Amino acid sequence: MTARRIVVISAGLSTPSSSRQLADRLLADSAGLLRERGVEVDAKVFELRDLAHDITNHLLMGFAPPKLEEALDAVASADGLIVVTPIFTTSYAGLFKSFIDVIDPQALTDLPVLIGATGGTPRHSLAIDYAIRPLFTYLHAIPVTTGVFAATGDWGGGGDGVRSLPDRIFRGATEFADLVERTDRSDMLSDPFALDRPMGHLLGGLAGE
Amino acid sequence: MQFGIFTVSDITQDPTTGRTPSEAERIQATLTIAKHAEEVGLDVFALGEHHNPPFWSSSPTTTLAYIAGQTSTLQLSTATTLITTNDPVKLAEDYAMLQHVSGGRADLMLGRGNTGPVYPWFGKDIRQGLPIAIESYELLHRLWREDVVDWEGKFRTPLQGFTATPRPLDGVPPFVWHGSIRTPEVAEQAAFYGDGFFANHIFWPATHTQRMIALYRQRFEHHGHGTAAQAIVGLGGQAFMRKNSQDAVNEFRPYFDNAPVYGHGPSMEEFTQQTPLTVGSPQQVIDRTLAYRDYVGDYQRQLWLMDHAGLPLKTVLEQLDLLGEEVVPVLRREFAKDRPADVPDAPTHASLVRAKYGDAAPRQATPNANRGDNLTLGSPYQDGPGAPVAASTGSAFGRAATRTAGAR
Numbered sequence: 001m002t003a004r005r006i007v008v009i010s011a012g013l014s015t016p017s018s019s020r021q022l023a024d025r026l027l028a029d030s031a032g033l034l035r036e037r038g039v040e041v042d043a044k045v046f047e048l049r050d051l052a053h054d055i056t057n058h059l060l061m062g063f064a065p066p067k068l069e070e071a072l073d074a075v076a077s078a079d080g081l082i083v084v085t086p087i088f089t090t091s092y093a094g095l096f097k098s099f100i101d102v103i104d105p106q107a108l109t110d111l112p113v114l115i116g117a118t119g120g121t122p123r124h125s126l127a128i129d130y131a132i133r134p135l136f137t138y139l140h141a142i143p144v145t146t147g148v149f150a151a152t153g154d155w156g157g158g159g160d161g162v163r164s165l166p167d168r169i170f171r172g173a174t175e176f177a178d179l180v181e182r183t184d185r186s187d188m189l190s191d192p193f194a195l196d197r198p199m200g201h202l203l204g205g206l207a208g209e
Numbered sequence: 210m211q212f213g214i215f216t217v218s219d220i221t222q223d224p225t226t227g228r229t230p231s232e233a234e235r236i237q238a239t240l241t242i243a244k245h246a247e248e249v250g251l252d253v254f255a256l257g258e259h260h261n262p263p264f265w266s267s268s269p270t271t272t273l274a275y276i277a278g279q280t281s282t283l284q285l286s287t288a289t290t291l292i293t294t295n296d297p298v299k300l301a302e303d304y305a306m307l308q309h310v311s312g313g314r315a316d317l318m319l320g321r322g323n324t325g326p327v328y329p330w331f332g333k334d335i336r337q338g339l340p341i342a343i344e345s346y347e348l349l350h351r352l353w354r355e356d357v358v359d360w361e362g363k364f365r366t367p368l369q370g371f372t373a374t375p376r377p378l379d380g381v382p383p384f385v386w387h388g389s390i391r392t393p394e395v396a397e398q399a400a401f402y403g404d405g406f407f408a409n410h411i412f413w414p415a416t417h418t419q420r421m422i423a424l425y426r427q428r429f430e431h432h433g434h435g436t437a438a439q440a441i442v443g444l445g446g447q448a449f450m451r452k453n454s455q456d457a458v459n460e461f462r463p464y465f466d467n468a469p470v471y472g473h474g475p476s477m478e479e480f481t482q483q484t485p486l487t488v489g490s491p492q493q494v495i496d497r498t499l500a501y502r503d504y505v506g507d508y509q510r511q512l513w514l515m516d517h518a519g520l521p522l523k524t525v526l527e528q529l530d531l532l533g534e535e536v537v538p539v540l541r542r543e544f545a546k547d548r549p550a551d552v553p554d555a556p557t558h559a560s561l562v563r564a565k566y567g568d569a570a571p572r573q574a575t576p577n578a579n580r581g582d583n584l585t586l587g588s589p590y591q592d593g594p595g596a597p598v599a600a601s602t603g604s605a606f607g608r609a610a611t612r613t614a615g616a617r
Contacts (some may be wrong), residue, residue: 060474062390063413065483143293193420195393195428199401202394 003040005186006030007078009071011048011085011096012118020047022116022150022169023081023084030082030114030180039181046071048070048095049085055095058102066121068102076107077189080180083132084116087124092117100135108141114172115147122160125149144175210544210557212537213253214246214529215288215445215512218266221519224467229519232265236272238522239265242515243276245526247283249533254420255286255318255512260294260327263469270303277311284557285311288512288548289320291387293338294331296365297345301352308378313558318407318443321344321395323378335365339394346385350402353382356588366429372589380572381565384556386443386510389421396421400428405555408505412470414483418444419504426506432507438552442512444501447486450531454489460524461488462598468518491535498536499543509555511540 008027013018023045031041048055054068064072075081085096113136117128128147136143146168152158154165216239222229230238243254254276256269266272273285285307290300307315321338322328323379328335344362351358352373361367377383386405389395391411399406406425408418422442429440449464451457458477465488480486487497498511513532516525554560562571575591 057475057479060523061412061471062482063417065475065479069414193391193393193417194422195397195424197394197397198428199397199432202340202397203347 002095002187003042004034004079004180004183005074005077006041006043006080006082006180007071007074008043008045008082009048009075009084009099010045011083011093011099013049013086013093013095015049016084017047017049018118018150018152018155019084019086019116021155021204022118022148023082025166025169026082026084026114026116026148026173026176029170030080030177033173033177034181037177037181037204044074044076048190051099052095055098055102058099062104064168072103072107075103075111077186078111078177079183079186080112080114081108082114082176083198084114084118085132086139087117087119087127091127094133097135100139102140105139108136108139110183110185112176112183113141115143116150116172116174117147118150120152122149122151122153125151144172144179146172146175210541211252211284211510212532212540213251213284213286213510213512214242214256214360214515214532215253215255215257215286216242216266216516217257217288217467217514218259218264219517220263220265221469221517222467223519223521224463236265238525239272239516240276240279241282241522242525242529244279245529246533247280249285249529250537251513251529251533253284253286254512255288256289257288258291258322259324271308273315274310277314279309281505283314283317286386287317289322291322291327292319292345292349293321293341294327294333295345295350298352298365298368298371298373301349303373304383305353305373305375305377308383308558309375313378313562315555316384316386318388318405320388320499321392331362335426339392342395343398346398346402350382350385353377356593374576376572376574376590378558379562379566380574381558383558383559384561386441391417391421393421393424396425397428400425400434400440401432403429403432403434405443405509407443407510407512408445410445410485410501411447412484412560415485415501415504422505435553436551438506438549441510441553441555442505442508443512443555444505444508444510445485446498446501446513447484448494448497448513448515448528448532448536449488450491450494450528450536452490454493457488457490464518472518491531492537494532495539495543498540502544507544507552509553551564607610 008023010020010023027043031043034041051068051071054065058068073110087094115128115132128149133143148168150165159165220235246254256272257266258269260267269287277285304317321342325335341364342365348360356372358368358371386407387395387399388407396406408421410418425439426440430437449457449461462477466472471480481488487494515528520534576589577591
């Protein structure tokens, strides 16, 4: 069996960023679970901060500069996607949405997704379910039911004392690893330049092809 | 190999002076540019089509017909003709007319058009762009090849016994290129009909162009029009030149930074690296263009975008001088080297007539009088299949005219 490809997208803007920190922990638990089950993991991490100009240029020009293209190709050919965005003004960061907007609408079909988000207070935690999850269901990806929200307090002593952040990360990672283990998505890639409909089909069967 | 220029007909403020030319001024400037293209030895002038300001070229055949009258060798083409929002019946008529008045110097490049609001203005839906393009071209193709067409489709009124007039010059339809940036179905469409494929090339990385051309070539061979290497390929390009490359960079930068399409986006350095845009010396343009062959193979037509983004007429004419005097002669020589003998040139009217008739005289369509009997007699033309010889009498103008015609 070939290695499972996991792509991690972090939309945190500061350095260091708590979104990146959460992303790394989600990846560490997911990869750990998969390796325990004998599944090789090939992980790539992209910080959208590094791609911000390229994303804007893509929005304006319609094509991806090389660095962004590498990220888009990685996402399209992944077996699993971990995304983490800060919550700004009740929703995902604008840069995160801009990145989603330059992904080919077919590129995420059947892709297992683990959603994480960060914010100042736990009162933003439902943003995962009302804002981020619909993006991925619209794109026919498969977001796992547990989304992991990390508020500022979760990183210190002020977090949820019953379901701690590490517990929630582990639960999300388990659901995600279950799907990634089973998918054969990266073996079934389609070429965006491939011709799915030859002329006979385009003409309604006239050419008998 | 053919070399030429294409224009999108934008009317853009000159960012260095703040001045915007009027429609009248830009239209006259474009006529001057087209004539100058012939003067400096270029082969092709291709004109875009737009139906919204700040563009002026809503009626390409009118403009091209005038240019045809002012030139003698220039091949007139389009970049592109909208196969989605134009009625294919009117396209068949307009471009056959242009063929006649230009003495066979017309071809056209079809495109779908990517300006969303244009579609509803012409009663069409952009989401149906590709199906419309497929259906409309199938009809256009037939209208130029069959004297009488019965047709029914989804996107226009059915036709019963319709004849597009005038018939194509010498019975040979204008050559058609299909333009696309990244739609594999358009490459397939071009290959299916044995038509040319023109890769826009200028807004996208070379790897995309390479893959589209490869698909077109492979399908051209599949559909039995020749080998993949014999497929008819055109490429866009974009350049700004001065003798010293740094002068070109300095002079073009404000135009680049404010250009309608890519202005306020990537830097000029990024864009020149990622797309074919070349800003520098004529030698740099030569080197860049020669390298296209490495990833698309030997090809037939190279067009450059030279007159956009508010560049003043004087500058554009200087660019054409550099293109005609320094760049194209070298490219002609270099592209001819190692070019396999069985790779054809871009089809012209003369080559298409020769291919169809050999040494025989080409068809000169001569109508019968029209009595609405296209179907019963087989053809409204005297040489049509099944047309009785005696049926060449009759007239659209009543019995007296019938007698005159009969006496002829």
